[in-house]
Amino acid sequence: MxxxxxxxxxxxKGSGSGNFNRDGDSLNAKPMRSALKDEISAYHHSGIELVDIAVAIWGVKRETANKILQLPLTLDPVAVENYKRLPTEGDLHQPFIDFAEELLQKVHAALHPNEPFESFKARVWDREGNTALHHGGRARKPDMLTLFKPMVTDTEVPWWGLVKHIIEMKHDTNKVTTVSQEKSADTNDPSQPADQQPDVPNRALVNSISTKPKVPSRLNPIVSSSHGHNSTHTADSDLTQTSGMVASVVASSKGKGKRNIDEVLAEDDEKAAEEEDQAIKRRKLAGKLKEDHLQLATYAVEAMSATSRNWVAGTLVDTCEVTVLLLDRHMVARTTTFSFDTDVAKFALMIYAMTRCNRLQAGFDPHLRASLSQITEAEAQPTTIRVPEELPFHPSSDPTSSSTPDDEVPPLRLKITGIIRQPDDLISRGTSVFKVKIVGEDGKLSEQDYALKLSWPLKQRPSEIDVIQHLKAKLPAELHDHLPSLTFSTSFSAEQLSLPWTKLGGSLSLNTQNFQERTLRAMLADYYxxxxxxxxxxxxxxxxxxxxxxxxxxxxxxxxxxxxxxxxxxxxxxxxxxxxxxxxxxxxxxxxxxxxxxxxxxxxxxxxxxxxxxxxxxxxxxxxxxxxxxxxxxxxxxxxxxxxxxxxxxxxxxxxxxxxxxxxxxxxxxxxxxxxxxxxxxxxxxxxxxxxxxxxxxxxxxxxxxxxxxxxxxxxxxxxxxxxxxxxxxx
Missing domain, CATH: 1.10.510 (Transferase(Phosphotransferase); domain 1)
Structure with a gap:
């Protein structure tokens, strides 16, 4: 009724039911974010430490992670200050990439001096959020994506199935101006009149610089850089360059005159109380999902539905504040936010781990091992979906292994010829259905078409495979033609697939209210x-x-x-x-x-x-x-x-x-x-x-x-x- x-x-349709409205509002990310909020909220876990993600998920050894965190890494404070003051979010992209590349080079030199350098910069696809990736009738404009291999041409647009990590940039210029003013005020000498204060940035930061990286010209719209092939670059020259940059901040304090020690202490107490209030508010908000997190989730939906994928990692960069999210069919796990301008080593660890992790550690299904189809002009059209070529299944072996022991049944190899259904929800069954042919031992394809279904039902629910077998045992034989005809079926546990939540251990507090275990089930049936x-x-x-x-x-x-x-x-x-x-x-x-x-x-x-x-x-x-x-x-x-x-x-x-x-x-x-x-x-x-x-x-x-x-x-x-x-x- x-x-x-x-x-x-x-x-x-969903999100939450596997078929979000493709005929109208699915093209708009806003209703999808609203649906994802309802879907995710109960299964959202925050407060995970970045080092645990790097070690447990991205495959960095704990010893290596600790070494990176102990390295004396710094970023040029002048470059960072200029970065913070850039007028638009799009302006942040290239400087952020340059910061990441600089730190990765330093870490590589310290840990792997005799190995070839693997660039972060070369594998970043960046269109500043102005270019759409089309998939499933939807157009999404991510800020930055990292890939396993660089794109062939500058104009090429990647397929969501090739995306390694997602990076979303945000920039609140009002918040940055306030922070910068507070930092500048901290450098003033209260014993001098305001109009005699030196126009310099935080001297402690400047004195910490050991090497001076070259800063791209787009990083310095406020001051002109003297970084050149023939220039002599010193800390003093940086101080001279920044005089114009901080002048507007210092000017706001001029004309106040001298302050006695009681006034200074009173202001310090008041400031400390305000900071504590702000800290309490931040702690209250720390566990809540924000619109920015949900925007990342919409991109994760696309990446996970483009191919069979077990999880996706996304990074939210709000000017300098960095948060990493792991998204899968069970939950969204979010790290504690850190600031890359102060926690430089932590930032370096994140970039190092993201760059070096392999396909399995990036969440790709271990069964998708074959190369992707070559991209044709027709395939580049928004209505066409590209898919992996083969799905080899090892019913009785470790799915993460590409080899099959001699005493085991050879893998079932399937050639994908089309897509019947792709999921467009996140914490759900995530059902994918592919049209496939069986690949014989001689490499020939079966004449008959089959349908391969991959889904993530709740572990506690009856298996679809068991239900079908039960019905065929109970119903008359003439009804069997009206039930799916199964050729092959298997299940994979979370442990077999090394899902993130199985590795994070004590970092997660799982209970029946915030977690429901799911199982990956694969079922091959006749194509209908x-x-x-x-x-x-x-x-x-x-x-x-x-x-x-x-x-x-x-x-x-x-x-x-x-x-x-x-x-x-x-x-x-x-x-x-x-x-x-x-x-x-x-x-x-x-x-x-x-x-x-x-x-x-x-x-x-x-x-x-x-x-x-x-x-x-x-x-x-x-x-x-x-x-x-x-x-x-x-x-x-x-x-x-x-x-x-x-x-x-x-x-x-x-x-x-x-x-x-x-x-x-x-x-x-x-x-x-x-x-x-x-x-x-x-x-x-x-x-x-x-x-x-x-x-x-x-x-x-x-x-x-x-x-x-x-x-x-x-x-x-x-x-x-x-x-x-x-x-x-x-x-």
Whole structure:
């Protein structure tokens, strides 16, 4: 009924359900960030130490990490001060990259003097957030991305499946000006009048410089640099250059005159109290998700859905404040924020670890080992998705190993030929489905197509594989054609995949409120077609009826309720001249007694909505689905559950609404509208009225499960004048 409309939406979408609205607001990141906030909040963990991420996730040895943290590393304070004062966020990018490259060179010289240098700078893709990466109907403009190999040309745009790490830059110039003024004020001598204070930056910082890196001209819009091939560069020359830079800050203190010691101490006490208040506020906010974190999460969704990936690392740089986030199907883990201008060694450790980590340590699925397809001009178009070529599975061996012991079964090698479904949510099942062919020992591909499904269901839930095997053991043999035909299946635990949370140990405080363990399951089955590929109205009707009857027998005889029906899991299989409907995707199914809060009639209502949705959006003759959602059904796909439920309730009861919907039914579906859709519409209206009257009258013995017997499988079939083939009895 409409009060439970979220159980039976014809097109499942998210974030949180694996199919975010691709026809409208998914192109706008704002609604996706809102959905991700709801999805992530309960599974957000903060306060992780960067060194733990570097060691446990990115593969740096603890001894090496400690060495880096003890190195006497510094950044030129003049360059840093100029960096902070740059007018826009885009201006920060190149100086930030230069800082990172400088520190990486110093660390490399200290730890690996005899090894070739691996540049950070050469592997950064930076378009200052002005260039979009297209994927899944969405356009995202990340600030910076790091890659395993440099792009071939300056104009080339990377594919999300090649991204190693994500870097998002922010810049609050108001906050920076305030901090700079406070630092400048700290250098003043209170015993002198304000107009006699020296116009210099913090002398302690200047005196700490041991070497002077060359600073790019774009780093110094406020002062001109004397760094040149023939220039003599000293700390004193830096002090001279900065006089103009700090003059505006010092000028604000002029004219105050001398202060006695009591005034100075009082101001110090007041300042200390203010700083403590600010520290308390920062601690309160430390565990909260910010818009910047959610923006990083939207990029992580793209990177994880572009290929089968287990986690993504993102770095948020707010001028100098740095936070690293690890995002996977279980949680978002966030480091304690540090400032790279003061914690220089920590910054160096982060860049070193990010640069040296391999594909496995960057979260890529260990089964994706083959090279990527060559990029063609056609593949560069936004509507085309590139995929890895092969997926070798080792059912009984360590998935992180590329070798197969002699006494084990050789890996199953699969050639990807297309993408059926990609996830666009984060902490969820994250279901990916690929169209594949089996690669034989001779390298030849199978003639038959298969579907490979990779998903992350909750570990505590029944395995989809177990559910299908159970149903085939319980249901008559003639119904087996209406269930997925499995060729291969396996599962991988979090420990086998070395997921971040298994390695962070005591850094995380996991409980049932902030953590739910998931398992990666891989399942290879026969490839089936979508309902809109049925070929014609009669074939479509037959496939839909097959699914209705198979679903009921699974419930009646197998004691299993599907609970997640949509147009994406009612499939069509062509067997010779016959067409058979297949009920797919049983990963949300529960056995009898487990499906609390979900009734069989909810799934019946899903069948009805799928039927009506198809009548408006399927071009059966062309075997395709219309991409644009009809305006009459826009409310049905809203991310707002109240809007979703209201739209369906209006359709059920309002002539203005349902007449508008029926006017949109395609010509080839008019017989289905007459014989199936409208009779079922009447049945559901009758059930609604019966239930409403019972609630109003307070009937004690009313059967709410079936709306007083009005809505059952048999009344459903009787309404459309179809005799069941297997469930003969009306009991």
């Amino acid at each position: 409409p009060s439970a409309s979220t159980h039976h939406t014809p097109v499942k 077609h979508k309902l809109w590929e049925a070929g014609g109205p009669e074939a479509f009707k037959q496939a839909w009826l097959d699914c209705v009857e198979c679903h009921y027998e699974a419930f009646r005889t197998g004691k299993v309720l599907h609970r997640d029906l949509s147009e994406n899991n009612l499939m069509v299989n062509f067997v010779g001249d016959e067409i058979k409907g297949v009920v797919n995707d049983w990963d949300m199914a529960k056995f009898e007694g487990m499906a609390w809060g979900h009734l069989y009639r909810y799934d019946l209502e899903s069948f009805f909505y799928i039927l009506l949705w198809a009548a408006i959006h399927y071009d059966l003759k062309q075997r395709k689905k219309l991409r644009k959602v009809h305006s009459a059904l826009k409310g049905w796909i809203s991310n707002d559950m109240d809007v979703n439920a209201g739209a369906k309730e209006l359709f059920m009861t309002s002539p203005l609404s349902y007449n508008g919907v029926y006017a949109a039914v395609r010509k080839e579906f008019k017989e289905i509208e007459k014989n199936l859709i409208k009779p079922l519409h009447d049945l559901f209206c009758e059930a609604m009225i019966s239930r409403s009257l019972a609630l109003r009258r307070g009937k004690a013995n009313y059967d709410y499960v079936t709306c007083g017997g009005v809505l059952t499988f048999h009344t459903f079939m009787e309404a459309i004048n179809v005799v069941p083939r297997w469930a003969k009895s009306n009991k």
